[in-house]
Amino acid sequence: MIPNQWYAILESNEVKPGKPVGVTRMGEKLVLWRDEKGQVTCMSDLCPHRGVALSAGKLIGGNIQCPFHGFEYDPSGRCALIPANGKNATPPKVMQVRRVYSAREAHGFIYIWWGEPRAAQDLPPLPWFDSIDDTFAYATLRDPWAAHYSRAIENQLDVVHLPFIHHNTIGRGNRTLVNGPLTRMERDAAGDLLNLWVYNVLDEGQPPLKPSEIPEPQQRPFLQFRFPNLWQNWISDDLRIVVAFAPVDDENTLMYLRFCQKSVKVPILRELFNLSGTLSNLVIERQDRRVVVTQQPKRSDLRIGEKLIQGDGPIIEYRRRRNELIASAAAGGG
Ligand code: FES
Ligand SMILES: [Fe+2]
Numbered sequence: 653m654i655p656n657q658w659y660a661i662l663e664s665n666e667v668k669p670g671k672p673v674g675v676t677r678m679g680e681k682l683v684l685w686r687d688e689k690g691q692v693t694c695m696s697d698l699c700p701h702r703g704v705a706l707s708a709g710k711l712i713g714g715n716i717q718c719p720f721h722g723f724e725y726d727p728s729g730r731c732a733l734i735p736a737n738g739k740n741a742t743p744p745k746v747m748q749v750r751r752v753y754s755a756r757e758a759h760g761f762i763y764i765w766w767g768e769p770r771a772a773q774d775l776p777p778l779p780w781f782d783s784i785d786d787t788f789a790y791a792t793l794r795d796p797w798a799a800h801y802s803r804a805i806e807n808q809l810d811v812v813h814l815p816f817i818h819h820n821t822i823g824r825g826n827r828t829l830v831n832g833p834l835t836r837m838e839r840d841a842a843g844d845l846l847n848l849w850v851y852n853v854l855d856e857g858q859p860p861l862k863p864s865e866i867p868e869p870q871q872r873p874f875l876q877f878r879f880p881n882l883w884q885n886w887i888s889d890d891l892r893i894v895v896a897f898a899p900v901d902d903e904n905t906l907m908y909l910r911f912c913q914k915s916v917k918v919p920i921l922r923e924l925f926n927l928s929g930t931l932s933n934l935v936i937e938r939q940d941r942r943v944v945v946t947q948q949p950k951r952s953d954l955r956i957g958e959k960l961i962q963g964d965g966p967i968i969e970y971r972r973r974r975n976e977l978i979a980s981a982a983a984g985g986g
Contacts, residue, residue, distance in 0.1 A: 658765055812964065
């Protein structure tokens with residue numbers, strides 16, 4: 653994982669008021685809950701007293717109570733009460749939940765800051781796509797993949813696979829020859845954005861165009877990847893497919909597949925349209941999943957012995973930038 657980044661790890665509606673939720677993300681068991689104002693807290697799902705999962709407990713006011721011996725922890729992870737020591741005793745400082753993650757919500761996702769702890773004002777804005785605003789309606793499906801999140805992301809940047817894996821869906825037409833593709837990296841306050849334009853065509857014996865032979869695109873990109881874990885297929889100004897790749901652990905990723913549109917606004921029709929959109933997304937994702945889960949090694953990187961071709965350019969760009977971000981976080985930046 654790239655440290656010092658905001659990761660979308662859950663959808664907002666998965667954390668309901670009044671009830672803690674236990675999930676595995678970033679290779680760690682985490683508990684999330686909302687305080688009385690609806691503010692989300694995220695911390696290690698482990699009671700420092702004797703190792704019980706806090707998510708099996710309940711909420712008392714804005715605090716979480718461990719189910720075993722009733723110790724209560726506030727949103728900063730500090731123990732607020734040890735009932736066995738009496739309500740007037742001050743719990744010792746060591747009775748502190750191991751890690752508390754800064755958590756924020758936007759665009760229907762819960763993000764956590766994974767990296768060195770920082771004061772709220774020092775955290776960058778949440779990564780998202782400026783071209784998707786709140787006028788879009790959406791429906792989401794969750795699809796678990798037994799793959800490292802880097803492999804799942806690379807699959808969404810892989811334009812070479814389209815006519816093979818998706819020969820009967822989005823890759824129809826046998827456009828096996830891969831011109832380019834073109835990629836352009838961009839950087840703004842919320843981080844890095846990889847833009848991608850696809851020029852797959854029928855193979856009529858011509859050599860594929862190099863990226864440098866393709867004119868600078870004037871139209872919007874076909875795909876965008878927002879580091880560290882968001883992707884969109886910009887189908888039209890009114891229609892997008894968004895994927896959040898929530899890292900579960902080194903071998904598993906939870907894909908949040910979102911169908912976003914703003915062309916159908918009538919309530920019931922809109923829901924039907926969104927539902928059919930997510931279902932066809934799922935068919936396509938399952939075509940990918942079958943193959944991607946077999947990739948070795950599980951985690952991708954620049955030097956893992958793969959023999960890449962010109963069409964794999966976006967994957968190389970992703971790996972390069974990912975490594976740079978990891979190195980810059982290790983040097984204290986990011
Ligand atoms: S294990 Fe949590 S209070 Fe004892
Ligand atoms: Fe695919």
